[in-house]
Amino acid sequence: MAESPPQTAFAEEALTHLDTLYRGALRLTRDPDSAQDLVQEAYLRALRYQHSYQPGTNMKAWLFAIMRNLFWDRFKGSRKEDVSLDDVGEFVLYDKLRDEGAKPEADVLDKLAASEVVAAVEKLPPLHREVVLLGDVEGFSYRDAAQTLGVPIRTAMSRLHRARQQLQKSLYDYALESGIVRANGTKEVPNE
Amino acid sequence: MNCSDCKEKLDRYLDRELSNTEMLELQLHLEGCPPCTDNYEFQASLKRLVKVCCEQDKAPDALREKLRQILT
């Protein structure tokens, strides 16, 4: 039996988001083979549930939600641990670099290797990693990110904020280890 | 708007998630405040850097082909 045109059109449109899904899966699983499996499973599920997709809404977000839910199903056992997120406290890389006299601060960013930036993203706990993928990499609005993650907008926003701080801390640690910045002893001591 | 308000709203400004009025207020503050502008540009560069680095990965052609066959 020939495929019905609507199904083909749906699949074609869904496949335009393949790079986004694959990148997301790769960052979440941190393994190319697992990422391919996860993406394939996500597409099969999407096809099965295509009736629940409302045409005209954000298909990329809908597909991403299916993929990340599958990912979390597989990681259910470790979910609790993943939810208790490390808190680095307020860490603002810019302030840190400025305090240490790294001028201009932006030069430090130019010296970071792409692979280190990716490594820093992958080091984030999955709940933080996924919000960075949606917000920073794929440019989702807070509303779309929240919907994709199944959390209130405020939660998505604060998670993104904390994830960015954690990412900045990890990039800072790398910059220290690799000698891009030096924690010098010449920090300004406030008078009195 | 002072520097600490600006700092507090910087993420949402960066993500274009403030109301039009707030976007404008923040923009005006940035225009008159080099330290906040410097900070903003740093955060914007960092966001761009994360995007560029993570976007380098593309789905393998073989996967695309396989999915096309399965799905269509």
Ligand SMILES: [Zn+2]
């Ligand atoms: Zn200011």
